[in-house]
Amino acid sequence: MTAIARFGAIALDSRDPRGLAQFYRALLDFDLRYESDELVVLQGSKVTLTIEHVADHRPSDWPGNGVPKQMHLDLFVTDLDAAEQAAIDCGATKPEFQPAPDRWRVLLDPSGHPFCLTCPPGAN
Template structure:
């Protein structure tokens, strides 16, 4: 019996979602880092602001508020997800990110290739020089 392969899937990522104790603050941080503004808010079950978002190109970045959120104990904990951001001037970007709420942990496994920062919620993200 001859089997045919199914047609390749053609999905695209529509939304990247992250959780934090304060979704709005995290959305504002990443929106500023990426040169945009928070453009949408979504209510929770009781009408309270539960999530904030912005869109870049075809992708939405959504940040949920979760009072139960706990940042990973990085580098000890595995990360289920993290973001890598690129900048034309990575040194200047690092300075600005630190000014708007990022912190720089002592553990830096990237050498000259990338820098790890922690966003205001305590989650690691990496910054790189744009190629």
């Protein structure tokens, strides 16, 4: 079986991406690769961590379930259209709302967890 995508990044939502990135840089000694008010990208030896601004982000109330745990995967692909169709063929579904379909596609796994298909940084 040929892989449809390769693991790209773990993406965390936060009201304060820069503040959360400072925490993870100190905790994990990751390198800063990109920083803006909307997105921070940190790089470890074998993993990329992105922290994305979500204005109405609510922290999990773990171990409760009123606000469940939250995160999503970014999966790198070379062809968004082909990878999207292959993921759907594997059982993913595509929500109607797509915030930037020319740059990434948001899909839902069979349990409803969102994940993104995207081309890696620097890819054309």
